Amino acid sequence: MTPSVGAELTLLGPYALKVVLFKGPQNGPLAPFKPYWDREGDPTLEPYAPALKPDCLKLYRLLKERVPFGKTVTYGRLGRWAGLHARKVARCMRDNPVPVVVPCHRVVSSTGLGGYSQGLELKLLLLAHEGISLTRR
Known part of the structure; x- marks a missing residue:
């Protein structure tokens, strides 16, 4: 059996993001994304980003916990869950340092697609991959 080789990647800038990647017989560096591309669920990575604003981190966690693959939520509803205004939700989704890992593409406007x-x-493609059909307005 070949032992796994670990690599730690830390990106610094406006956000700090730490991801641990393992390369071995069962795991390649993209292995955490396999469930997503196989349409079975979300990537198994968890972002470590201490530079994030607490409100945004709260929203990202709520989004990952409550809005599974193939579902959407409006900015307003996500905001109500967190006790925040929809505009704050939109700003945090815009500032998401790890799209797809934190599935901000699933947050939509009450009148349609919203921004990305x-x-x-790309938002339309990701939603279509998850079986969600929305159109641009």
Whole structure:
């Protein structure tokens, strides 16, 4: 049996993000994304980002806990769960340092798609991958 080799990646900048990657017989560096690309669930990575604002971190955790693969939530509803205004939710989703790991693409406007920091075309593609059909307005 070949032992796993670990690598720790720390990115610094406006956000600090620490991800531990393992490379071995069963795990490659992209292994945490396998459930997502196989349409079985979310990536198994958890972001470590101490530089995040507490309200945003709270929203990211709520989003990961309550909005599973194939579902969406409005900015307003996510805000009500957290006791925050929908505009604060939108700002935190815009500032998400790890899209897909924190599935901000699942947060939509009450009137349709809403925005996405990585571009609306990618948001539509990610939602379609999850079986969600929305159109641009």
